[in-house]
Amino acid sequence: MVDQITHIENQTETVAHIGEPPMYHVILLNDDFTPMDFVVRVLVELFYLSTEQAERVMLEVHHKGRGLCGIFTREIAETRVAQVNQVARQNEHPLLCVMEPAP
């Protein structure tokens, strides 16, 4: 647990106890059109997975409909989701990436 001094009032320090930041799952969704090698490249280049890990995640998505790319704090998850959706649109693929609060 991390303590943070939030303000000083009447010469008395108020200390808030802050927990760990909320974490988010970044999830890739399946579709029938995005090429498998494009999905693998996204996972390697944007999520820094090895080629082997990327192929495993891509096949999990392909067979089960969705798959976990990584678990991040909110800002990082938002950035990754935006990057995936942007590069997919630039390449005219329907690939979709979403984030969900980690259970």
Ligand code: TYC
């Ligand atoms: N189902 C796609 C195909 O057969 C491959 C694919 C995998 C698409 C993962 C999206 O998130 C995805 N070409």
